[in-house]
Amino acid sequence: MISQVIIEGIINGSIISLVAVGISLIWGVMNILNFAQGEFLMIGMYIAFFLNMYFGMDPIISVPFCMIFMFIIGWIIYRATIKRVLSGPILSQRLLTFALSIVLANLALSLFGGEYRTVSDLYFTGSITLGTLSISKTKIVPFVASLILSISLYLFINKTRIGKAIQATSMNKEAAALVGIDADFAYALAFSLSAAVTGAAGCILTYYYYVFPGVGTTFLLFGNIAVALGGFGSIPGAFFGGVIMGLVDTTTGVYLNTAFKYLSVCLIYIITVSFKPKGLFGR
Amino acid sequence: MSMILEVKNATKQFAGLMANEDISFNVEEGTIVGVVGPNGAGKTTLFNSISGAHKLTSGSIIFDGIDITSKKANKICKLGVGRTFQIPQSLNDMTVYENVLVGSLCRYSDISSARKTTVEIMETCGINKFKNSLVKNLNVIQKKRIEIARALATKPRLLLLDETMAGLTNKERQDAVELIRTINKMGITILTIEHVMDVVMTVSDKVVVINSGKLLVEGTPDEITSNEEVINAYLGEAKDVKSKKS
Amino acid sequence: MTNINKLEISKKTIIIAVIGLIVFALMPLIVRNTFSRHVMIMILVWSIIGMGWNFIGGYAGQVSMGHSLFYGIGGYASAIGFLYFNITPWIGMLIGVLISIIVAFLIGAPLLRLKGHYFAVATMAVGEAGRIIFINTKAIGGATGVDFLKPQVPMWYSMQFSGKLYYFYIFLAFAAVILGLVIYLDKSKFGYYLRTIKGNDLAAESVGINTSKYKLIAYILSASIVSIGGSLYAQYMLYIDPTMLMTLNTSLMICLVTVMGGVGKVFGPIVGSIILTLTSEYSRVFFGGSGNGMDQLLYGLMVIIVVLYIPDGILSIFSKEKLNRFIEKKSKKEVPSNEYDS
Numbered sequence: 001m002i003s004q005v006i007i008e009g010i011i012n013g014s015i016i017s018l019v020a021v022g023i024s025l026i027w028g029v030m031n032i033l034n035f036a037q038g039e040f041l042m043i044g045m046y047i048a049f050f051l052n053m054y055f056g057m058d059p060i061i062s063v064p065f066c067m068i069f070m071f072i073i074g075w076i077i078y079r080a081t082i083k084r085v086l087s088g089p090i091l092s093q094r095l096l097t098f099a100l101s102i103v104l105a106n107l108a109l110s111l112f113g114g115e116y117r118t119v120s121d122l123y124f125t126g127s128i129t130l131g132t133l134s135i136s137k138t139k140i141v142p143f144v145a146s147l148i149l150s151i152s153l154y155l156f157i158n159k160t161r162i163g164k165a166i167q168a169t170s171m172n173k174e175a176a177a178l179v180g181i182d183a184d185f186a187y188a189l190a191f192s193l194s195a196a197v198t199g200a201a202g203c204i205l206t207y208y209y210y211v212f213p214g215v216g217t218t219f220l221l222f223g224n225i226a227v228a229l230g231g232f233g234s235i236p237g238a239f240f241g242g243v244i245m246g247l248v249d250t251t252t253g254v255y256l257n258t259a260f261k262y263l264s265v266c267l268i269y270i271i272t273v274s275f276k277p278k279g280l281f282g283r
Numbered sequence: 284m285s286m287i288l289e290v291k292n293a294t295k296q297f298a299g300l301m302a303n304e305d306i307s308f309n310v311e312e313g314t315i316v317g318v319v320g321p322n323g324a325g326k327t328t329l330f331n332s333i334s335g336a337h338k339l340t341s342g343s344i345i346f347d348g349i350d351i352t353s354k355k356a357n358k359i360c361k362l363g364v365g366r367t368f369q370i371p372q373s374l375n376d377m378t379v380y381e382n383v384l385v386g387s388l389c390r391y392s393d394i395s396s397a398r399k400t401t402v403e404i405m406e407t408c409g410i411n412k413f414k415n416s417l418v419k420n421l422n423v424i425q426k427k428r429i430e431i432a433r434a435l436a437t438k439p440r441l442l443l444l445d446e447t448m449a450g451l452t453n454k455e456r457q458d459a460v461e462l463i464r465t466i467n468k469m470g471i472t473i474l475t476i477e478h479v480m481d482v483v484m485t486v487s488d489k490v491v492v493i494n495s496g497k498l499l500v501e502g503t504p505d506e507i508t509s510n511e512e513v514i515n516a517y518l519g520e521a522k523d524v525k526s527k528k529s
Numbered sequence: 530m531t532n533i534n535k536l537e538i539s540k541k542t543i544i545i546a547v548i549g550l551i552v553f554a555l556m557p558l559i560v561r562n563t564f565s566r567h568v569m570i571m572i573l574v575w576s577i578i579g580m581g582w583n584f585i586g587g588y589a590g591q592v593s594m595g596h597s598l599f600y601g602i603g604g605y606a607s608a609i610g611f612l613y614f615n616i617t618p619w620i621g622m623l624i625g626v627l628i629s630i631i632v633a634f635l636i637g638a639p640l641l642r643l644k645g646h647y648f649a650v651a652t653m654a655v656g657e658a659g660r661i662i663f664i665n666t667k668a669i670g671g672a673t674g675v676d677f678l679k680p681q682v683p684m685w686y687s688m689q690f691s692g693k694l695y696y697f698y699i700f701l702a703f704a705a706v707i708l709g710l711v712i713y714l715d716k717s718k719f720g721y722y723l724r725t726i727k728g729n730d731l732a733a734e735s736v737g738i739n740t741s742k743y744k745l746i747a748y749i750l751s752a753s754i755v756s757i758g759g760s761l762y763a764q765y766m767l768y769i770d771p772t773m774l775m776t777l778n779t780s781l782m783i784c785l786v787t788v789m790g791g792v793g794k795v796f797g798p799i800v801g802s803i804i805l806t807l808t809s810e811y812s813r814v815f816f817g818g819s820g821n822g823m824d825q826l827l828y829g830l831m832v833i834i835v836v837l838y839i840p841d842g843i844l845s846i847f848s849k850e851k852l853n854r855f856i857e858k859k860s861k862k863e864v865p866s867n868e869y870d871s
Contacts, residue, residue: 095832335734394716
């Protein structure tokens, strides 16, 4: 049924959206393409998995813990590495994050092994029926959680003083410094927030996806395409881009060969930016 | 004397802002024409339209009898229009020599043929002494000079100069005026945007005044400095200028 | 005036290139163990790939993160050509180059209009799309790849050699030719134009450079050379699949090779290739045995260190500018003007 497919698409898309929103934050504020974003997702998933395994915690409940932990990790990574390449060539920045992703993924591989894991004892199970549509709760919950997180982030960036300080820094570092905003702090904050949000996405994702060290790669690519699709520096754009990705992914998966899902996603992106070089909502 | 440049009803609109509105004037070959006007009047926008950095919303630009209105910037350069930028667009990681060389490669197909012209032009512009320095280590004044040399290397028939006198001391200004005159004597028509009034009035054969995107008036330096509307537009700046034609 | 002087190629570059090639050519006679020879062959492969990418990513400054597509096209063209059609890989390689040129032309034209991150992400999408197409095309092996060992065919026809030395010297010849091309183009009008485009797009247009045309030419050139690298690699491994040749990881390593050494520099990709290949091959031997990812971990750490502490690439340590400034700092004197060879 078409509506079923669309609902599925939006829900799948909402996770990509969270990753995309995280990427967009870093891209928008520091103009860095973060190749390790997928690994933030992966780490979040492992956190949820272990909390679930040892404490029986539902992944949704583990989101706050995960976010705090990921925030700290993000802060450390920013201070140790990202900060130093900000003034250098852009290519170096990207390759740094790429190397970071290799390190993190293989660290996970060494520590946890390559087996695929799943969480158990989910809090929300079963499905709800809306007319002719039947949607499993394991999909609704991630969607709602993703929506809440994205909106919260958006409100934080646009409505709070700190959020606006971050925006100001991204628009004009020197001018922001002149009014007393410490660019370095703003960057560290943005980076860590992004890690936290993406880590949370990982937690939520365990509801219906396997946990393994290489899980970040697909979401990285999709997340990046979603952001570029939605446009540089726009959180709503990134969210919307993610949803589009999810829709395309699901609709083509149903009506065409599974493999062509990815292909269509890539093609949609290429076609879109050919006409709108700065993405749908970019500035 | 023929008209090397004809601007006809040039209009440029940016999403609601009318940067240039119905501007028309001609430039006679071999002359020096000054373009003046208050900040934000639309002078650089006009230059951008002429050089092909962007396209006019409506109107046309004829260079040497050829309609260049919708031609791309690199084609327009090949036809014979060179330009400098208000903020120097230097090739910072290359040497001075290489910056100028890139300009002369426009007319030559290989490095060795281009070398002679490059060296000559560097001499003319007085930048030979630091030809092997990386441009990023030089100051803005030197960068502007290099940019003039680079534009000159493309063997233009019309040279668009955008605020070359800004920030210069008196002595430096004299040198710059000398350079402009030398270039003009080589047969190159010059169209120059300037804020430094006594320079413009000294060096120009004709002056075009732009205000709020429109052409206010055009005429000889004498006519311009005594024009009421111009004086009002500048709020008194023009009153103190005496024009000297050499 | 000799031809070389006409082009302003510095004598230093020629001397380094010739000496380097001679030393490298003699290495296998000194170092005889199989693994080391394998490493040297891989260094050559990555040097070729790096030199190819350097044209678009280094000189022209358009950082493509999807070159694994051309690597794959090259590899598959020679492998499939040989396996199913008995075409010698020497020709198969050329077919691969031809296909790469066509593909690069078709996707380059729209993509090169994009800037910065948008371009990078678009090339990533293209690379990924390519991988997926290959994985799902059963006719060329799909995910299981292509196994094209045919020992019964004469080795010079099949380009399948029993000894590593054959591969080594053939690859060295290719690398030498490509290096020659790089040296020539580095100081040619083409090279200068690419550098200008990288330096300042606006300035480039204002001096008559058709930036779209030159970017596309650089892209097509880089695609061709990377394709050759792919063909050579395939012939060495005698087995290929999309996961080996066409992932995002591969694309990023292609960039890495040049960046580590120094972008837009003649010897950058070679230096980068040496460092990266040595690191990845030896750490795989010492740590990677149990499949626990330690070798990759170390590789990643090394890259991080180089990027953090030598951001302009390893060659920049030897640049005269750095040495001059170093001397300046030590003697606290003003160096009046910077004298450089052209």
